[in-house]
Amino acid sequence: VSHSVAILGATGLVGRTALTLLEERRFPVRSLKLLASDRGDRGERTLAFRGSPVQVEPVSAEAFEHIDLALFTCANEVSQTWAEPARAAGARVVDNSSAYRYFDDVPLVVPEINADRLSARSTLVANPNCSTIAIVMALAPLAREVGIERVHVATYQSASGGGSETLDVMEQGVRAGLEGDPPRRADGTPALAFNVVPRIDRFEDNGYTREEMKIVWESRKILGIPDLAISATAVRVPVRVGHAAAISVLLHSGISPDEARRLWTSMPGIELVDDPNADRYPTPLDVAGRDTVLIGRVRRDLTNSRGLLFWVVSDNLRKGAATNAVQIAERLAELSAAASAAGHS
Numbered sequence: 001v002s003h004s005v006a007i008l009g010a011t012g013l014v015g016r017t018a019l020t021l022l023e024e025r026r027f028p029v030r031s032l033k034l035l036a037s038d039r040g041d042r043g044e045r046t047l048a049f050r051g052s053p054v055q056v057e058p059v060s061a062e063a064f065e066h067i068d069l070a071l072f073t074c075a076n077e078v079s080q081t082w083a084e085p086a087r088a089a090g091a092r093v094v095d096n097s098s099a100y101r102y103f104d105d106v107p108l109v110v111p112e113i114n115a116d117r118l119s120a121r122s123t124l125v126a127n128p129n130c131s132t133i134a135i136v137m138a139l140a141p142l143a144r145e146v147g148i149e150r151v152h153v154a155t156y157q158s159a160s161g162g163g164s165e166t167l168d169v170m171e172q173g174v175r176a177g178l179e180g181d182p183p184r185r186a187d188g189t190p191a192l193a194f195n196v197v198p199r200i201d202r203f204e205d206n207g208y209t210r211e212e213m214k215i216v217w218e219s220r221k222i223l224g225i226p227d228l229a230i231s232a233t234a235v236r237v238p239v240r241v242g243h244a245a246a247i248s249v250l251l252h253s254g255i256s257p258d259e260a261r262r263l264w265t266s267m268p269g270i271e272l273v274d275d276p277n278a279d280r281y282p283t284p285l286d287v288a289g290r291d292t293v294l295i296g297r298v299r300r301d302l303t304n305s306r307g308l309l310f311w312v313v314s315d316n317l318r319k320g321a322a323t324n325a326v327q328i329a330e331r332l333a334e335l336s337a338a339a340s341a342a343g344h345s
């Protein structure tokens with residue numbers, strides 16, 4: 001079975017990565033629509049798919065006619081405008097924005113962990129936050145096999161996580177900073193070049209940022225532990241691609257770093273890069289362009305024998321966004337093929 005696919009936000013960082021992944025993973029694409037804004041100053045645009053140029057079209061309700069899979073890789077407001085028209089036209093929507101992640105009736109899925117939330121009837125599925133995906137990939141086997149008492153996370157998130165504009169501004173700032181001072185943002189926010197910034201997304205009333213609360217809300221929903229004790233500090237760093245997180249976890253019973261490594265080794269999608277004697281540990285440059293979540297620096301918490309500290313790195317545009325979304329699409333395609341085969345038998 002092959003599919004009529006649309007990508008809304010195709011020209012963005014996640015959209016272009018999704019296009020690459022449909023090609024790399026040989027997703028059965030029958031026809032492809034690339035959709036973006038109708039801003040006239042963008043001119044005529046094409047993107048390559050399987051060696052041929054595909055024209056980028058402005059999004060419209062008609063654009064979703066005869067589409068069966070729509071990957072949304074755009075901002076919340078854009079997803080909110082087009083999710084219902086796309087579903088009404090018969091498309092299943094996999095949404096990368098945070099617009100629908102916290103709705104009880106919308107599955108929030110990391111396929112290695114909770115693919116069972118998907119069904120042949122799912123017409124709207126949310127893709128989690130880019131840092132959250134790597135964090136829950138690392139926590140899932142610990143939660144399942146040992147039990148988690150509490151988690152503290154500090155993230156180190158790359159500029160591409162903020163979209164094309166944040167990446168461009170950071171790169172321009174680095175160039176300017178080599179000549180003089182990196183420019184401050186027009187809105188008064190601190191430059192990212194030559195800096196680290198402990199604020200991603202807006203502040204909530206509790207003093208946490210929304211990015212930090214996304215990690216809290218989404219980890220609970222994906223792991224299926226509604227009262228999971230978890231808090232986070234989310235920090236933007238002047239790295240192009242690849243988010244890292246330093247995680248401190250307190251478990252229900254103490255396990256050694258080697259036992260934890262064994263649990264992670266048996267989890268699909270995780271790779272250990274952890275050998276202090278050989279100076280081996282994962283960094284964003286190691287993971288950029290890859291789909292696995294890398295874990296290293298595993299050690300006992302010096303303050304509690306049931307605690308472990310470790311370091312997790314993933315490509316925010318791939319496993320943190322497009323890879324996970326395409327994995328969801330693959331699973332939905334399998335489920336609908338199985339449902340129609342059952343219907344015909």
Ligand SMILES: NC(=O)c1ccc[n+]([C@@H]2O[C@H](COP(=O)([O-])OP(=O)(O)OC[C@H]3O[C@@H](n4cnc5c(N)ncnc54)[C@H](OP(=O)(O)O)[C@@H]3O)[C@@H](O)[C@H]2O)c1
Pocket residue numbers: 008009010011012013014015035036037038039042059073074075076078096097098128129130160161162163164165316317320321
């Ligand atoms: N970057 C990451 O690591 C990451 C990870 C997980 C989730 N996400 C989420 O994924 C989404 C996309 O992120 P991104 O980093 O790819 O952003 P981006 O690089 O800024 O791309 C945004 C895309 O949305 C399109 N767009 C903007 N306004 C539009 C409108 N009014 N109508 C239709 N299309 C419009 C843009 O098209 P034009 O070219 O026409 O402007 C572009 O294709 C966001 O919700 C983000 O939070 C991002």
